[in-house]
Amino acid sequence: MPAVMAVVQAASQSGIEQFVNATISGLALGAIYAVLALGFVIIFKATQVVNFAHGALAALGAYFVVYFATVLNFPGRFLDFLPISAQWLLSALVAVAATALVGIIIERLTIRPMIGEPLFAVAMITLGLDLIIRTVTNDFMGNQLRGLGDPWGIETLELGLVTISKTQILTIAVAVLAMLGLAWFFRTRMGIAMRATAFDQEAAMAQGISVGKVFALAWAIGAGLAAIGGIVSSVAPRAPGVTPFTALIAFRAFPAVVIGGLDSIAGAIVGGLIVGMAEVYAGTYLTFSWLGVGFSGIVPWLLMMAVLLVKPYGIFGTEEIRRV
């Protein structure tokens, strides 16, 4: 869908304008992928769980915004002295918190009993969770499109050559904030505990770290970041709202994770940006008919396969050292 929009836009622009605008929407898309990938990597690093339910959590977060902002008007109904945009942001914050809570519940119910089991089994559990969350969410959403009710819509800012929409600025700002927040978090007491747990669970336990608490926190942060990614990927101009396909769009953050390396925070950001830029550039420039409709959607996957052929653990991933 976004690719089609980009092509229509491109028809009336000069080459350089087209390139700059593609770069900016690539950055915005990359920021979305980076946020989704960050959440994924945090869960993987801290708990060694590959979370296939990440896309479902992202869509769930976006749906919570629909619910809190447009249906319930919570918490805006108690705070009507605030500007509308602030009310919406508060609703979004509540939605992120709610998704984080879902993450904690998932961890406690299905991941905690599986500690010590093969990683493959735990990954398959998240695949099952993905089916459950996605189907139940879709049932409540219905098949139609649900707008998030964000106050900016398709408003844009003109900065010289560049036309940038306000939500794109928001997306990039949120991504940068999330990264800074994480960088800060890893310096706090709890963050250091999480790094220790990621390094060696038993040693961390021996030092008095509550590994269970770290697991719960990792899932809360991961699910919260998924929700943020889901929200920013379902506002205009990227998409007009949440649909059952939102979870599938979030699936494209997986190549970003793999390209960066499953266990690398920096890799998640770089991978996200690479994938986002590649997808938008492909949508803008690779518009040959023989590539088919919606080719840009599979560019991330093709890129992932190419990278894995050269570097089997991604760009920044730690190579598995196998001891005999």
Next chain:
Amino acid sequence: MRGRPNLYTSYRSEMALLPTTTKRVSMALLLIIATLLPLSALPLLGFLGDSSWLVIVNRALVFAVGALGLNLLTGVAGQVSLGHAFFMAVGAYTAVVLGGEPGNTVWGLELPIWIWLPAAGVVAALVGILVAPTAVRVRGLYLAFVTLGLVFIGEHLWRNLGKVAGGPTTGRDWPALEFSWWRGMEPVISFSEDGPLWWFLRPVNLLPWVDIEEMSGEVKTYFFLLVGVIVFALLAKNLMRTRVGRSWAAIRDRDIAAEVMGVNEAKGKTQAFAISSFYAGVAGALFGAVVGRLIPETWNLLLSVEFIAIILIGGAGTVTGALLGTLFVVMLPRVVEEFTVWLAAQAEGDGIFSGVADIFIATSPDDFGLVSTGAAGPGLSIFQLNIVLFGVLIVVFLIVEPLGLYGIWIKIRNYWKGWPFTY
């Protein structure tokens, strides 16, 4: 060695297909049941011979072929693959291009079944070998992502290759299950049309109470697929017992140890990929032929996950598990549907359970319930309920019984083996 079923005096007897008398007897019983099943000649299970149930049983048989393949790759060789739907699609589209009817918008060569069915498997296996270099290099869960990517790339291909796959929402027709020597010739045996079963069986009627002259297409399809499943199950079982299968199991259990023992890891993984894809390709072609018309969206992630669910619920690494899992997973939607309809009737009526049923079932849009039978009810539709059930079953089985249905069976068996000393 009568009375000592667990005493093996040679390696050969331990590795035999059916090592004990009990196994031989139960296998013979199973075969008899499987033969009589579609003829409505069995007590209790006779309802499976109805054509509406037989369609589902046939679907289960098709899926059993695919599940056996995935079981070899995931259960025996330990390579997690989410790309089974992709390989099935490759096989299905090979079959339809070779065997399907040509049209203005689609390709088709109208070749007979003895070309398109093996070709479906072979082409899928070749694609599997093509993908294998990436798959061999990456390890463990990275492989899950590579195969996940295959599904999405495949979906894009099928949506855009209209000449092969037909229109995005219309799809195209698969060739019927009928055997003829060459295109344009009268089919020698048709497995899909109503009529006599086999021309060579006509003079000798082995089962006098069954009308062999007039047999419905579903029953004939069933027998064709049953033979196929038996052949493929035997093949899988034998692969697991021989050098190749043991080398796969070695790679699964500890890849370094396997390499130290002289197992070529890359070769083993490529073999596993190729053979599993062969199974998938044949299953895809049969799926198309049995259903008749499929849209390109059929081959999505959900189909792959369904196969993963089959393997996990049935029990990874065993042929019995794969077959049990297939029966369970494919029959489940129909059972759930019947049960829901029954519950809805209870909720409407005023039996003892009507109050309980009413909590679960929403019969009208403003009724509360977890499951809705109406079009726009607030609860899950039956289709959605089935997907949720898949998810729940995967999660519950992995947490509670990682060996799946097969593991439950082993537990029951061991309980009775030691009875009355069952501690």
